[in-house]
Amino acid sequence: MHNIKVDINFAVKSSLKSGLDSIEIDEYKDKANIGYQKLLKLVDKGDIGFPKLVDQALDNITAYAKKKLGKFNDLVVVGIGGSSLGLEAIVNALLPHGYNSLTFSERGGFPRIWIADNVDPYKIQWIMKNCQPSDTLVCVISKSGGTVETVSNFNILYKWLSEEVEKPKDHIIVITDPEKGLLRKWSEENEIDTFFVPKNVGGRFSVFSPVGLVPASLLGLEIDKMIEGAKDFIATNLQQALVLSAIYIFYIEKGYKINVLMPYTSRLSKFADWYCQLWAESLGKRYDKDGKEIFFGTTPLKSVGAIDQHSLLQLFKEGPDDKVFTFIEVLNHDADKKIVSVMDEEVDYLKGKSLGELLNYELYATELALKNANRPSVKIVTDIIDEYRLGYLMMLFMYVVPIVGLYFNINPFDQPGVEEGKNYAYGLLGLRGFEDYIKKFEQGYLKLDEYII
Numbered sequence: 001m002h003n004i005k006v007d008i009n010f011a012v013k014s015s016l017k018s019g020l021d022s023i024e025i026d027e028y029k030d031k032a033n034i035g036y037q038k039l040l041k042l043v044d045k046g047d048i049g050f051p052k053l054v055d056q057a058l059d060n061i062t063a064y065a066k067k068k069l070g071k072f073n074d075l076v077v078v079g080i081g082g083s084s085l086g087l088e089a090i091v092n093a094l095l096p097h098g099y100n101s102l103t104f105s106e107r108g109g110f111p112r113i114w115i116a117d118n119v120d121p122y123k124i125q126w127i128m129k130n131c132q133p134s135d136t137l138v139c140v141i142s143k144s145g146g147t148v149e150t151v152s153n154f155n156i157l158y159k160w161l162s163e164e165v166e167k168p169k170d171h172i173i174v175i176t177d178p179e180k181g182l183l184r185k186w187s188e189e190n191e192i193d194t195f196f197v198p199k200n201v202g203g204r205f206s207v208f209s210p211v212g213l214v215p216a217s218l219l220g221l222e223i224d225k226m227i228e229g230a231k232d233f234i235a236t237n238l239q240q241a242l243v244l245s246a247i248y249i250f251y252i253e254k255g256y257k258i259n260v261l262m263p264y265t266s267r268l269s270k271f272a273d274w275y276c277q278l279w280a281e282s283l284g285k286r287y288d289k290d291g292k293e294i295f296f297g298t299t300p301l302k303s304v305g306a307i308d309q310h311s312l313l314q315l316f317k318e319g320p321d322d323k324v325f326t327f328i329e330v331l332n333h334d335a336d337k338k339i340v341s342v343m344d345e346e347v348d349y350l351k352g353k354s355l356g357e358l359l360n361y362e363l364y365a366t367e368l369a370l371k372n373a374n375r376p377s378v379k380i381v382t383d384i385i386d387e388y389r390l391g392y393l394m395m396l397f398m399y400v401v402p403i404v405g406l407y408f409n410i411n412p413f414d415q416p417g418v419e420e421g422k423n424y425a426y427g428l429l430g431l432r433g434f435e436d437y438i439k440k441f442e443q444g445y446l447k448l449d450e451y452i453i
């Protein structure tokens, strides 16, 4: 059983001038319900598949991970966006800080983890310098199978493997679409171990597909617990998604422009990055579903407490009143440490308190300071962080975001806005079929020297 609560006190009228009154709470829950009913229809029709992932059998993934256990010192995951952010969130939340510096036996025979997302030569170079091809498993993930960053990084790593090991195919796993794309074709032709992302599961909703589960299982994480958490959320607590969506819808209608996710734990820092993609690509849309131009969306912003109290909080409290805050509180921090006072009597007030307590007191203080400035916030409270809770939280947000989008009559499941830039890049790189984009690029990318100082 979980112990995750959604606390909306500081977004309602009894505490906050701009908050929802009790009539508005019901009214906006009804609005959220409209979005939810639309989501249910899409799921029932089979158009959208992420909620159904909680019913998948996991044996093939766990058996595969077991087969590989102890055989590799390093796991390099190649992927970007929805093909890497979910895993990053999992690794950041559930593996020890500095995991890669533990010894093989301290890691229980599980590999170190490297995520090759960006095509930054610096990053890929250091991954290759740190790993030995003979001891490395490369897991390449791409739903479309052709994302240029992923294909480029993978080609470099494939060559690196081929030059050193006899059977590079034994060092590769592919995770991609079951039918389409370059990666699928290649993995089939070369008989590479391949897992599939269901066709009706888009990248940013794919963390509970092999995209997140295969690497997580290879790292020894309990993926069944993650799925159990996600499943329990759907089975028992959809109300929480409706309430959160109601609050977000209310403030979007009021013209609030920024949605801040601020966990008070570094372990959820990458979770906030994952959330930013989920929110931005799902909710930033030029057209509604009827083709009307609406330029819809609010901007997600990652912030980590208490770190950003020393960076962003000044703006949050005294800058424009255009942000809705979602805090995440962890009641019991793992390996919590008592603070000692050895420096001076001045720090005696800290003696006996723990770091976790300090973090949480700082959260309460920030909540109140923002409330006093009439800034709306909600808080998700979890007792601990583990596979189960992470699964629960991810599924909660994977419901909230489409509910908000569908209520506003936009399509939260596509991302047409990223295409134009990709096409120019393909044109510049000389990809066949994209010749027109070279011309368009040359016509549009005009810069005058006088404005380059």
Ligand SMILES: O=P(O)(O)OC[C@H]1O[C@H](O)[C@H](O)[C@@H](O)[C@@H]1O
Pocket (backbone or CB within 6 Å): 080, 081, 082, 083, 141, 142, 143, 144, 145, 146, 147, 150, 203, 204, 281, 415, 418
């Ligand atoms: O998984 P892939 O097909 O390689 O896609 C990786 C990413 O590519 C694009 O930029 C999309 O906007 C993202 O939604 C997607 O997650």
